[in-house]
Amino acid sequence: MANHVSSEKRARQTEVRRLRNRANMSAMKTTVKKVLEAVQKKDFSNIDALLRDAQSVIAKTRQKGSIHKNNMARRISRLNAFVNKARNAQ
Numbered sequence: 089m090a091n092h093v094s095s096e097k098r099a100r101q102t103e104v105r106r107l108r109n110r111a112n113m114s115a116m117k118t119t120v121k122k123v124l125e126a127v128q129k130k131d132f133s134n135i136d137a138l139l140r141d142a143q144s145v146i147a148k149t150r151q152k153g154s155i156h157k158n159n160m161a162r163r164i165s166r167l168n169a170f171v172n173k174a175r176n177a178q
């Protein structure tokens with residue numbers, strides 16, 4: 089447990105940030121999961137909108153500082169590659 093005023097404040101800040109990051113990550117994972125499910129169901133009619141939303145949420149998660157910029161780039165790249173591969177396979 090924290091013994092100093094400054095360390096108590098730091099503990100409070102850390103907890104708030106942890107919860108905020110957790111919510112951001114959860115939202116990001118949910119949107120990515122929607123895209124993956126649409127590809128699995130071969131529902132290519134609305135996949136462009138889902139992919140655009142997922143890219144936006146991933147970028148916003150980066151903007152809020154929950155993930156590193158290379159992590160954002162890798163996630164978006166892999167998601168695009170997955171969708172493009174599924175489109176070409178049909």
